[in-house]
Amino acid sequence: MNTNSENKSFEDERENYQRGTDGRDIFAERVRSNQCQLTSQLRHQYDFIVCGSGSSGSVVARRLAENPNVSVLLIEAGGTDDLPSVMEANQWPTNLGSDRDWSFQGQPNQHVNGRSIPFSMGKTLGGGSSINVMVWARGHKHDWDFFASVANDSAWSYESVLKIYRRLEDWHGVPDPMYRGTGGPVFVQPAPEPNPLAPATVEAARVVGIPTFENPNGRMMEAAKGASISDVRVRNGKRESIFRSYVFPYMDRPNLTVLSHALVTRLTFQGKRVTGVEISYRDAIYRIGAAIEVVLSLGAIHTPKVLMQSGIGDESELRRFGIPVVQHLPGVGQNFQDHVAFDCVWEYETALEPRNNLSEAIFFSTSQSGLDSPDLFVCQAEVPKTTVDNAVRFGLPSAGWTLFGAIANPKSRGRLRLTGANLSDSISTSRRAATATCM
Numbered sequence: 001m002n003t004n005s006e007n008k009s010f011e012d013e014r015e016n017y018q019r020g021t022d023g024r025d026i027f028a029e030r031v032r033s034n035q036c037q038l039t040s041q042l043r044h045q046y047d048f049i050v051c052g053s054g055s056s057g058s059v060v061a062r063r064l065a066e067n068p069n070v071s072v073l074l075i076e077a078g079g080t081d082d083l084p085s086v087m088e089a090n091q092w093p094t095n096l097g098s099d100r101d102w103s104f105q106g107q108p109n110q111h112v113n114g115r116s117i118p119f120s121m122g123k124t125l126g127g128g129s130s131i132n133v134m135v136w137a138r139g140h141k142h143d144w145d146f147f148a149s150v151a152n153d154s155a156w157s158y159e160s161v162l163k164i165y166r167r168l169e170d171w172h173g174v175p176d177p178m179y180r181g182t183g184g185p186v187f188v189q190p191a192p193e194p195n196p197l198a199p200a201t202v203e204a205a206r207v208v209g210i211p212t213f214e215n216p217n218g219r220m221m222e223a224a225k226g227a228s229i230s231d232v233r234v235r236n237g238k239r240e241s242i243f244r245s246y247v248f249p250y251m252d253r254p255n256l257t258v259l260s261h262a263l264v265t266r267l268t269f270q271g272k273r274v275t276g277v278e279i280s281y282r283d284a285i286y287r288i289g290a291a292i293e294v295v296l297s298l299g300a301i302h303t304p305k306v307l308m309q310s311g312i313g314d315e316s317e318l319r320r321f322g323i324p325v326v327q328h329l330p331g332v333g334q335n336f337q338d339h340v341a342f343d344c345v346w347e348y349e350t351a352l353e354p355r356n357n358l359s360e361a362i363f364f365s366t367s368q369s370g371l372d373s374p375d376l377f378v379c380q381a382e383v384p385k386t387t388v389d390n391a392v393r394f395g396l397p398s399a400g401w402t403l404f405g406a407i408a409n410p411k412s413r414g415r416l417r418l419t420g421a422n423l424s425d426s427i428s429t430s431r432r433a434a435t436a437t438c439m
């Protein structure tokens with residue numbers, strides 16, 4: 001895939017936005033009127049239907065829509081991202097538990113002291129990329145090479161993926177052409193003028209033997225340990241979501257329809273071939289066909305839910321709820337993984353104002369000697385934070401900061417199970433065994 005011509009067009013787009021407030025408003029107005037027209041005349045069929053406008057769906061929808069000869073429908077359950085809580089980088093915590101968060105909750109689990117662990121996931125245009133902490137975090141070399149070996153496909157290897165990382169980045173730190181790219185759609189920079197806590201965290205890591213790197217997304221992702229000021233998806237204090245970087249610039253085009261507040265409830269089939277989707281939109285159920293393909297990018301919880309409620313999953317589970325089996329596929333909903341994390345909160349003697357995305361330093365390390373890749377990571381947060389139940393139980397200082405320590409490669413595996421056949425039935429999320437006990 002050629003990179004220069006793509007990067008040129010990304011630059012052109014960016015110039016369009018950077019013309020100033022008036023230029024930006026003119027484009028936004030064009031987007032509004034185009035999408036108003038496209039969504040008021042929904043078609044019975046599109047070439048591609050992409051379900052979920054999160055980090056994955058946004059990229060897929062945009063790349064498909066680059067071909068003006070195909071029509072793309074992008075469906076999202078949540079609503080607008082044009083809100084201060086999404087756009088202002090320092091307001092990200094206010095989205096947690098709001099109507100832009102699915103606010104999933106795991107089943108109570110004996111391995112975590114009977115607690116029911118909360119799972120935030122974005123429910124808005126941009127999905128997680130509109131509510132997350134905006135830390136730009138590449139996968140480690142070891143992980144990519146592992147994926148390539150189990151998939152028996154060198155396209156997943158670190159060497160291969162590094163080229164893609166370089167192609168898609170628009171890196172605004174110290175030039176490093178071996179590792180970092182410029183001119184791509186993804187604006188990234190080292191956290192500018194970080195809070196003094198950030199360099200202090202990096203220095204503290206160095207003192208205990210974790211080396212300092214120039215940034216976390218180059219050589220550091222080839223090492224077993226490393227600490228750095230974070231790379232962030234923040235520009236002039238504003239969030240750069242994947243939706244805004246990929247989809248929004250194409251929303252004035254006739255071949256990309258973005259339908260928000262629409263819930264995908266089921267896939268439709270002809271035999272075993274997926275022919276489209278059923279959606280719940282404005283209090284009615286609609287069926288929309290896909291001439292070529294349906295892409296399910298509903299996140300790690302709703303993707304298996306919709307598959308299972310459509311009849312793709314473990315047949316005994318589906319039969320339990322009277323769902324007709326289209327395909328027995330026992331892996332659906334299995335092998336659920338997430339990085340268990342622990343908040344350690346310190347109270348300030350003299351409060352320091354948080355900056356940027358409130359999280360500007362990161363370090364990776366190993367839990368034992370002899371590992372060639374990290375199995376632990378820690379992010380710093382410039383505010384005191386913890387889960388709601390812990391905050392109620394232990395309280396939080398009015399001014400403080402947090403180290404958020406996490407397991408990078410948890411051994412714990414959970415699964416997602418249906419509680420019923422209908423879209424209003426929730427999904428049950430449980431972990432079988434935890435690698436550590438948390439309070």
Ligand SMILES: Cc1cc2nc3c(=O)[nH]c(=O)nc-3n(C[C@H](O)[C@H](O)[C@H](O)COP(=O)(O)OP(=O)(O)OC[C@H]3O[C@@H](n4cnc5c(N)ncnc54)[C@H](O)[C@@H]3O)c2cc1C
Pocket residue numbers: 051052053054055056057075076077078120121122123124125126127128129131132133134135136137262263264265297298299300302306
């Ligand atoms: C609070 C928080 C902080 C995070 N911080 C970081 C960070 O700093 N750096 C980082 O790299 N990662 C971070 N992440 C993780 C990252 O955001 C996710 O890994 C990523 O967004 C997952 O992408 P996805 O496309 O798989 O799913 P999502 O981004 O979750 O997208 C799924 C989309 O599908 C929509 N959807 C779901 N069900 C339906 C349905 N039935 N019908 C229609 N639409 C539906 C959802 O509303 C959502 O928009 C964070 C996540 C959270 C929640």
